[in-house]
Amino acid sequence: MKIVPGEAMILNNIGLVYDVLEEKRTALDYFNQSLDLSQKIQDQESVANTLYNLAVLKYNQGNLNEALTSIESAINIIEELYTEIIITKLPQSDFTTVQNYYQFYIDLLIQLHKQNPNQGYDIKAYELSEKLKNRQTNLTIIYP
Numbered sequence: 001m002k003i004v005p006g007e008a009m010i011l012n013n014i015g016l017v018y019d020v021l022e023e024k025r026t027a028l029d030y031f032n033q034s035l036d037l038s039q040k041i042q043d044q045e046s047v048a049n050t051l052y053n054l055a056v057l058k059y060n061q062g063n064l065n066e067a068l069t070s071i072e073s074a075i076n077i078i079e080e081l082y083t084e085i086i087i088t089k090l091p092q093s094d095f096t097t098v099q100n101y102y103q104f105y106i107d108l109l110i111q112l113h114k115q116n117p118n119q120g121y122d123i124k125a126y127e128l129s130e131k132l133k134n135r136q137t138n139l140t141i142i143y144p
Helices: 007-020 024-040 044-060 064-087 092-115 121-142
Strands: none
Touching: 007 024, 007 044, 024 044, 044 064, 044 092, 064 092, 092 121
């Protein structure tokens, strides 16, 4: 099978369209196709982006634990890429995307805390929020 440049991103974007159209099952199919292809071609940024979209879809369906698994995987990839990103000048649009991942993760942890107050989700959300603030400060120092 010949892989077309940008195909994983196209599949992901089609998934987003179906998500907006409230066709969640079809959206999930396209996100999974995008994820499979992104992993096959080892495009980690695309993998993270698709995992983020899967997390949002699962969150909106009320599947908070599945959303948590997806967003944690996306964040882990972003963490691995963070060193590479810091070495090259990070475009503002990319930084905003990373912030969105973290903010979604924090919001999800808060929702999970409301459901399970004794699981430490609130502490994890707070620690993540502080980590994000530190990253923002560091990037402001590096890229004034």
